[in-house]
Amino acid sequence: MKKTTNRSSTKPTGPTLPAWLFERTPPDTLEAAAFASGSALSFLYVVLMDPNIDVPGDLLRSRLALRAAVHSNKIEGRQTTEAELRDAYHLTAPGDTLGPNGDMLAFWRKGADIRLKASDWQDRLGALLGKSMRDDVSVWLNAPSKTESPVERAGALLGQLLIDYPRQEANALLCADVVLARSLGWPKPVPLLGHTLKKADIRLISDGADRRLTLHHAIARAAQETIRLSYDLGRRAALLREVAPKLRSKGADDAVRLFLTEDAVIISPMLTPIIRGSKTAMTPRSALRMCDRLVALGVAKELTGRPSFRLYGLG
Amino acid sequence: MVARKSDPKSASLDRELDGLPPDLRWREWMSRVEAVIFANPGPIARVDLQRVVAQTTNLDLLISDIQADLVGRPYEIVSVAGGWMFRSRPQYGDAIRAAADIDDQAHDFTSEEMAVLCAVAYHQPLDRAGLADIFGKEVNRDLLNRLRSKKLIGNGPKSPRAGAPHTFVTTPGFLATFDLDSLRDLPDMQLFRDPPEV
Numbered sequence: 001m002k003k004t005t006n007r008s009s010t011k012p013t014g015p016t017l018p019a020w021l022f023e024r025t026p027p028d029t030l031e032a033a034a035f036a037s038g039s040a041l042s043f044l045y046v047v048l049m050d051p052n053i054d055v056p057g058d059l060l061r062s063r064l065a066l067r068a069a070v071h072s073n074k075i076e077g078r079q080t081t082e083a084e085l086r087d088a089y090h091l092t093a094p095g096d097t098l099g100p101n102g103d104m105l106a107f108w109r110k111g112a113d114i115r116l117k118a119s120d121w122q123d124r125l126g127a128l129l130g131k132s133m134r135d136d137v138s139v140w141l142n143a144p145s146k147t148e149s150p151v152e153r154a155g156a157l158l159g160q161l162l163i164d165y166p167r168q169e170a171n172a173l174l175c176a177d178v179v180l181a182r183s184l185g186w187p188k189p190v191p192l193l194g195h196t197l198k199k200a201d202i203r204l205i206s207d208g209a210d211r212r213l214t215l216h217h218a219i220a221r222a223a224q225e226t227i228r229l230s231y232d233l234g235r236r237a238a239l240l241r242e243v244a245p246k247l248r249s250k251g252a253d254d255a256v257r258l259f260l261t262e263d264a265v266i267i268s269p270m271l272t273p274i275i276r277g278s279k280t281a282m283t284p285r286s287a288l289r290m291c292d293r294l295v296a297l298g299v300a301k302e303l304t305g306r307p308s309f310r311l312y313g314l315g
Numbered sequence: 316m317v318a319r320k321s322d323p324k325s326a327s328l329d330r331e332l333d334g335l336p337p338d339l340r341w342r343e344w345m346s347r348v349e350a351v352i353f354a355n356p357g358p359i360a361r362v363d364l365q366r367v368v369a370q371t372t373n374l375d376l377l378i379s380d381i382q383a384d385l386v387g388r389p390y391e392i393v394s395v396a397g398g399w400m401f402r403s404r405p406q407y408g409d410a411i412r413a414a415a416d417i418d419d420q421a422h423d424f425t426s427e428e429m430a431v432l433c434a435v436a437y438h439q440p441l442d443r444a445g446l447a448d449i450f451g452k453e454v455n456r457d458l459l460n461r462l463r464s465k466k467l468i469g470n471g472p473k474s475p476r477a478g479a480p481h482t483f484v485t486t487p488g489f490l491a492t493f494d495l496d497s498l499r500d501l502p503d504m505q506l507f508r509d510p511p512e513v
Contacts, residue, residue, distance in 0.1 A: 076499045088440060088472045097469035099440050099484030100498055132360045164362055167496060309475035 015053075015231045018043075022224055026217045033216035037151055040223035045184060047230045055234040058113075058261035059314065061190060063229065065108035066263050068194030072104055072170035075199050083304065086311055090266045104170065111174040112189050116182050125178055129171050136164065137175055150183030155215045158193070162206045169202055170194075180219070192222035236314050240299040249290040251280035259294070264303055264311040267291065331369050341377070344368040349381050349392075358398030395494050428458060435468050436489070436501055440482035442474040459483065467492060 021040060027033045047053055048060075066082050073080045080101055088102035089109075098106055107128060114124045122141060126134040140157055148156070154176040161172035173194040181189040196218045205211045237260055244256045254275040258265055261277075270276045271287035282290075291312045294300035301315030332340045347367045352359055364374055378392060378399060385391050390403045403411060424432070434449050435441050446454040462468045463483075471484035490497065 076497065078498065087475060091472035091475060093470075093473065093481070096481060097471050097484050097486060099469075099471040099482070101440070102472060132362055136362060164365075167499070304475070306475055308477075309473075309479070 014235075017227070026220070028213075030213055030216070033213050033220070034149075034151070036220040037216040037223065038149075040220045040227070041150070041184060044190075044223045044227050044230070045186070047227050047234075048186065048190070053231070053234050054237065055230040056237045056260040056314075057188070059237070059259075059263065060226070060230055060233055061112040061188060062109065062261065062263040063233070064191040064195060064226065065112040066105060068112075068170075068173070068191035069101075069105040069108045071195045072108070072173065073101070075169045075202065086264050086303065087309075090264060090270075090311060091309060107170060108174070108191060108194065111178070111194075112191055114178065114189060116178070116186065116188060121182075125175070128174065130168070133161065133165055133168065133171055137161070141179075150180055151215055151219055152212070153183055154180040154193070155211050158215075159205050159208075159211055162202060163208065166206055173197060190226065192226065193218055196222040196225075233314065236299065240294075240314060243294075243297045243299055246297070247290060247293060249282070249286050249293075251275050251278070251282045251286075252290060254278035254280045255282070255287070255290060259300060259312070259314050262313075264313045265291070266309070266311050328367065330367065341380075344372055345377055345381050345384075348374070348377055352392055352399050353401055355400065358395045358400045360398045364399070393494070395496065427455075428462060431458060432462060432467060432485075432489070435483045436485050436498065439484045440471040440474075442476075442480045442482045444474070444476070444480070445482070 021036070021043060023036070027036055048055060048057060066085060069085050070080055070082055073085075078100070085101050085105045088099055089105045092098050092102050111125070111128055114121050118124075122138060126138060129137060137157070140160065145153065157179050158172055158176035161175055162169065165172065174189070174191070176193050177191050178189045180192065193215075197214075198218075201214045201218060204214060240256060240259060244252060247256070249255070254277070255265075255271055257278075258270060258276060262270070265271065267284060267287045271291075272282045272284045274280065275282050291300065291302075291310075294312065295302055299314070300312050303311040303313050303315075332343055335343060344367075348364050351364060351367055361374060365372070368374070368377065382392055389407050390401055392399050393402050395402075430450070431446065431454055434446055438445065438449070441449075443454060443459075459468070463470075466486055466488040468483045468489065469486045471482040473479040474482050485498070489495075495501065
């Protein structure tokens with residue numbers, strides 16, 4: 001009988017990723033490209049759903065929504081940074097105007113937060129689109145679906161919307177990501193095409209060119225990046241959960257939960273006077289002390305480098 | 316504006332017009348699209364126009380042919396807010412105002428107001444200190460309040476500096492007033508040789 005290796009003595013060295021899945025050069029045949037996107041998506045499914053990996057899904061979607069918003073701005077000809085978008089979103093007081101940057105981030109955040117298993121998911125998607133696009137998308141979604149792959153289905157809607165609404169790329173990309181996520185049985189949309197499909201790709205698709213290879217490449221690339229990001233966030237989340245009991249602040253649990261769902265946490269109004277999503281009160285002083293402690297423990301980062309109006313995130 | 320016929324059902328509309336030779340069919344499609352744009356009080360969307368021509372008809376080519384026909388006329392078809400509409404050409408603005416006495420107080424801007432609007436549109440979010448950096452002096456609060464009361468700019472995110480002054484951002488009303496679909500329709504900044512003065 002073979003001697004079994006003692007697993008507990010080996011230090012975990014990160015996830016086992018098949019090297020062939022992360023090939024650098026995009027395949028140039030349709031079959032190989034479809035294989036790459038299909039295998040990356042099914043790997044991603046496991047990463048997202050396996051409770052043993054325990055990826056903080058809301059945080060992941062919050063991060064990807066931010067990337068997608070920066071990317072959408074770029075498609076619209078506005079060069080912006082993640083930092084600028086975070087500021088626009090988090091520093092706007094209730095009742096004030098988010099402005100174009102905050103609007104774009106809010107759009108992707110709402111889009112990535114639609115519960116696809118809930119009965120009102122189409123209404124929530126429709127509320128983010130203009131009226132005429134809303135009607136068209138609704139007709140499309142309710143038409144009997146053909147026996148096509150999830151990528152083809154997302155691509156078909158994307159192609160139609162880019163042609164019919166040539167200057168509403170963000171809407172079209174979100175719709176495609178929603179259809180992809182629905183077809184794959186994910187609980188909420190994960191912005192994949194939204195942060196990868198390049199302006200040149202979009203132009204090709206709007207011109208009616210064969211979009212299949214482009215889409216498979218974009219989805220494979222996005223899924224691969226998201227697999228890596230998911231493992232990274234899963235690891236960091238585990239570290240945060242590990243140190244959480246050491247935090248003595250009242251409401252630390254609620255605050256930790258916020259760090260595991262939000263890309264960026266601002267002290268006021270997210271932690272003080274009431275920790276968002278809870279009924280726990282926290283003073284500004286105690287909130288600041290806790291954030292500094294998380295940074296000192298190496299489980300959170302200050303994202304802005306500013307002395308005030310600071311934003312903190314898992315890292 | 317529409318001379319309604321007895322049978323207005325769009326389902327019965329012959330979109331393909333297979334009975335006509337190609338050039339007459341194209342002409343008929345042009346006429347239909349022009350009539351629909353004319354009859355609609357606001358911008359009309361691509362999908363609505365596509366309903367009166369064949370599924371495969373290239374609407375952009377069709378509309379550019381109509382536009383070519385309208386050269387020399389005092390009105391034109393313009394692309395606004397994701398659709399198309401008729402509009403009288405800008406050089407006849409004075410004549411139209413003289414005849415119709417349209418109250419356009421709301422849309423009269425001084426050159427200072429225009430300069431501040433431009434600065435906000437291109438550099439938003441921008442606070443008063445940011446405006447002062449651009450213009451080399453403080454921008455009058457009354458002027459900013461006027462633009463705000465016309466709903467062209469709004470209070471945006473707070474600026475992350477001492478006192479947390481709010482920034483200014485443009486509003487949907489700004490886009491509508493200047494006939495822009497979105498901010499990407501702002502003229503390229505390279506076109507401005509001289510910085511605006513206040």
